[in-house]
Amino acid sequence: MTVSPPPSDAQARVSQLMRDLQDEICQGLARLDGAGEFQEDSWERPEGGGGRSRVLREGKLLEQGGVNFSEVWGQELPPSILKQRPEAAGHGFYATGTSMVLHPRNPYVPTVHLNYRYFEAGPVWWFGGGADLTPYYPFREDAQHFHRTLKGACDPSHPEFYPVFKRWCDEYFYLKHRQETRGIGGIFFDYQDGQAPLYRGPEKDSPAAQYSQGLENPISLGWEDLFQFAQNCGRAFLPAYGPIAEKRRAIPYGEEERQFQLYRRGRYVEFNLVYDRGTIFGLQTNGRTESILMSLPPLVRWQYGYQPAPGSPEAELTEIYLKPQDWLAG
C-alpha cells in the first residue's frame, strides 16, 4: 500500500499547530489554575531545531505543570524508530510535537499527560500521540468523562480509532513489574499514516493487536484527515480534563491522602524512566534533559512493602481502576 506524500507545507502547518496547542493549553491551564503562571525557556538543539519549554510551579491547582513544544531535524532517525519504519533508513528526518504532564496539588485531582507528534523521514510520514489520565482517588464518572471526550475527538475521523487507540493506550501505559496500568488510560497511537493496520505496536496478541486485526474494512485516510485528527485530539484536552479538575480541586484532604499521592507518584517515575520510549530515547540521544524530565513529579515517596488497607479507596484504586476496562459501559 503506497502512502501519498504530505503537502509541501506540511511541516510548517503541523509545527504551527503544535505551537498553537502549546499556547492554548498553557492559557487554559493558567486560567484554570487561577494563580500560577508559566515560565518559558527557549532552547536550540545543536544538531538542528529547538523548542520552548514552559513550566508552572507552585500554582493553586498545579503543584507543577510542564508543557513542551519542539521541532527538530537531523541526519537519520535512531535505530529504535527505524526498526518500526525501515523505509526511513538512510534519510534525514523532521519531527515536531507538543507534550505535557500536570501534577496537581490536591490528591483528588488526577495527574494527566498529553503528547502529539508528527514525523517525516524520506518516503514516510506519520502522526503519533495520545492522552492518559492517572487518578490517585477513583471516580468512575471522571474516567467516563475523560474517555467520552476523547472518543468524541476520535469518532469524526474514523469510528475504529477510539476502540483501537484506547486498547493501545492500556497496553502502552502498563507497568509490568507492578502488574498495573499507569492510570485509567485514554488513547495512544503511533506510526499513523492513514492506512491499515491501525495498531502498530510491538505486541502480536494484545487486545489492541487482536482488535485491529479483526477489522474488516480497509482504512484509507489522507494526510489532511490525520492532521485534522491530531487537531481534534489536541483541542479535546481542555474539555476532557478541565471539568474533572474543577470538580475535585476543592475536596478537602489530609496528610493521609497527600502521602498516598506522593507514594503513587513513584509509579509515575517508574513508568517514565523504565518503560516510556520517548523519555528513554530522549535521554539516550542527547535530548534536553530538563525538558524531558519535566514529566517527573516535584515530590515523590517510595515505601517498601506498602499495602493499602482492605476496602479503602486506596485499595480500590489498584484493584479496580488500574486494570484495563471499558469506561464507557454502564
Place this chain on the structure above:
Amino acid sequence: MTVSPPPSDAQARVSQLMRDLQDEICQGLARLDGAGEFQEDSWERPEGGGGRSRVLREGKLLEQGGVNFSEVWGQELPPSILKQRPEAAGHGFYATGTSMVLHPRNPYVPTVHLNYRYFEAGPVWWFGGGADLTPYYPFREDAQHFHRTLKGACDPSHPEFYPVFKRWCDEYFYLKHRQETRGIGGIFFDYQDGQAPLYRGPEKDSPAAQYSQGLENPISLGWEDLFQFAQNCGRAFLPAYGPIAEKRRAIPYGEEERQFQLYRRGRYVEFNLVYDRGTIFGLQTNGRTESILMSLPPLVRWQYGYQPAPGSPEAELTEIYLKPQDWLAG
C-alpha cells in the same frame, strides 16, 4: 585460557558468605544507627530459590536502609548476561548475592551502595560486585577514606584490582544524560574468574578498558583467591563507611540542605531506573519488585532547571566531586 572448575562446595560456601555478610552488615548498621531495627521478609522465587530482604526505616542515622540476600537458580541466564558469557548458553545457572543501599537522614552523611554476587552456569563461574559512595555535601577526606579502605581490601588479592575496578566504577555509575558520575565512586567489577583481562565491561576505549589492556603481566588467580577477595571486599564495607557516618551525622543542617539532598536523590532514582543493569534486569524478569526497588530513596524531589549558586558547596559537588578523579592523590 581454560578456567579451572569451582570446588564442589562452592555454592554452599559463597551463599553462606553472602548470608554472613548480610548479617554482619545489618548488625553493624543497627549498632551505628542506635535506634532503628531491621525488619525481615523472607521470600521464595517460583522458578527456584529465594531470599531475605531486610529494611530499617526511620532510624536515627538512616532514613531508610535496605540489605538483601538472595540465592536463585534456573534453566538459563537471560540474553543480556549470555551476551557477555556465551559459554553459559544452554546451561542452567546458579546465582547468589548480597546488596545494600543506605539513605541517611542527615544530608552531610553520604548515601552508599554495596553489592557482591557469584554466578555459575555450565562451564563458567564468576564473581562481581562493588561499593560506591554518593555524598550530598563534599568532603575530600571522606572520599579518600572510602577509597583507601577499598584499596586495602583489593591489594592483597592483586595490585591491579583497585586501579582497574576504581576506573570501572567511574564508568559504570555514570549518568550520561547529566554528564556526571553518581558519586565519588569506589570499586566495581564483573565476570571475574581469575584470568585477564580484568576489565570486562562494554566499552572499548574507556579509561578502565585502556588501563586494563595496558597491563603487562598475565593474571592467573583461582576460585579460592576470588572467594577470598569477595570476602575482603564485603568485610571492608563497615570500616569504609562507618567512620564517615560517625563523623558527619551530627553536623547541624537546615531546610536548604535537606532540600538539596532530596533533589540529589532524584539522580539516584534516575541512575537506578535508567541505567542500572541489575535493577532493569530484575524488573524485566519478574524479580521481587519490592526488594529490587528498596534501593530507591524514601523521599525525592525534582525541580525543573535547578542551578546551585556559584561558589556554593552544592555547586562544588557537581563541578568537582561528580567527575572521575584520583581520590588517593594529594
